[in-house]
Amino acid sequence: MVSYRKRGEVWQYEISYKDNDGQYKKLRRSGFRLKSDAELAASKVRTDFVDVRQYRNAELSLADFFERWLNLYKAGSVSDITLRKYTNTLEHIRQIFGDIKLKDLNRSLYQDRINHFAQTHAVRTVSTFHKQIRAALLDALDEHVIIFDPTRKTVITGKSVKPRRKALDYEDWQKLIHNLDPTDQDDLIIYVAAVTGMRYAEILGLTPDDLDLSTGLLRINKTWDYKYRTGFKKTKNRASIRTIPLDSKTIGRLNEYILDHEIAQNTPVFLTDGVAPVSAQINKVLTEKLNKLGLPRITFHGLRHTHASVLGSRIFGVDTNNARDSRSIFV
Template sequence: MVSYRKRGNAWQYEISYKDRDGKYKKLRKSGFLLKSEAILAASKVQTEHPNLLTVKSGSESLVSYYQRWIKVYKQNAVTPITYNKYENTAKHAIELFGDLKLKDLTKLIYQERLNKFAETHARRTVSCFHKQLRACILEALDEKIITTDPTRKAVITGHERPKIAKTLNYDDWTTLLANLDTSKIGEMIIYLAAVTGMRYGEIVGLTANDIDLDKHIINVNKAWDYKYKTGFMKTKTHSSIREITIDQQTVYRLRNFEKNHSLSPSQPIFMNSHGHILVSAEINKILTDRLSALNIPRITFHGLRHTHASILLYKGVSVLSVSRRLGHSNITTTQSTYLHIIKELESQDQDKIISILENASK
């Protein structure tokens, strides 16, 4: 039911409706110079919000709605790590949007705040932030809390990370290995990555029980959540569970590392005395400093995995063996990742084939 009355020099509309508990509520708005303007505004509200409950919901802040949304829709539906990402988005949203109400969010405001976020973050991070926030806003649109999509056609920008080399060449790889002080936790981690191709989470998830130095084998059966610190977790894929054969030099270094550190059978061997495991930023800094000291081009820690695989392929190890050592789910993954190397080796093979045929016909 709608009624209109004049208050001083302005008109007001009043709409009566029932809330979720069946109690009557009133929605009022004044300040219209003409009665016809009040009638038009009331009609618009009733059209856009048939049950009128969503009008009040529009006064909730974007951040508050997002926090409720992830708790209802995501908390028990995604992994703790993924949920942590949604919570990080909430923290950024608080800084960017503050107490801004859902009903006051416009395309211009959304784009301005997204651009501000992009000033200090990589494009990929901005894209993830936008994707999670937009999913929540579209839910508000479905509920008719808002009537338009302020995220539609949003432009994603961000800092492009400087390009760095993906792998080391053979000489730089051997130089790095020879100059690592593997009595130190960080440099032992780097050494293992370079000679096994293991992922960072797999390495820092190793316990003493996972290493059989007599058989020269490292068992990869779990990983460590170094980013969100939730403890041990499953490997990336089932095929990531594998045995990796190691050489005598690696066995020697691991034995010395064990002598210099008090290791618990069930505790990660690279956890320090304070219960801390290096996060990716810390291990990458150690690697960068070591490479710089040796005058070797900078690569990321993950680049050690690519370096290991590339060197094995160049040295004639089969793609299948490399794939299994890396823990890829199938050989196609390995082939697509190292296609440039495989093509180069194929070209060399063609030369070998011609040489063999020419020698056979003499």
């Protein structure tokens, strides 16, 4: 039901409707110079939106709508890691789009905001940002919260990013491992990754009983959840469960570290008071070490690529993923 009234020098329309709980609510808008202007505006609301509740939703900011969409459709249905990515997108939306409402969002405004985001982010990041927003807005379109898709034909650009080197060559690898302190926890973690190609979570999952000193074999059969601190977890897949031979130097360094820190047989070697160093910390230590030695920057995961490359070229004479994780490299 729509009614009109004059308030001073301007006209107001009032639309009565029921909310989702069945309670009667009123939508009022005023400031129209003529009654016909108020009638036209009220008519547009009733024409563009199936009911007034959708009009109310269209008055939400993009950030608030995305947050509600995220909690409704994604929370509980995607992995924690994926949910974090959506949450990160929400934070960027708040920064880039501010309080812009859904009803005010058009193609030009959306493209302008995406271009602004692209000034400081790589194309891949911009593309992911756009896809996640678009998914929410297409649902809004399906629900008649908006009457057109402002993301249609969006042009994706981004900051030019120099490709990061993925691995060290043999000489750089040698220089790195010979400048790591085996008594320092972070350095020893980096060392183990460099000579075995183990994943970070696998290294954190190592316990003294995984190391067989008599045979020099290391059993990899579990990982440690360093992100959410839930304890031991399964390996990435069944193929990740394996046994690798270690060189004498690596065996000695690990055994000495275990004895010096009096680590119990079933306790993770690299935890301090039950807490594992986060991957960002190890990457920072690695970056600082590489910079100090004048070596190319790689990520911690790049040590795994380095191991595969060095092991293949030095032992098998080829650079192949089949060599990855087959053994530690004699140093």
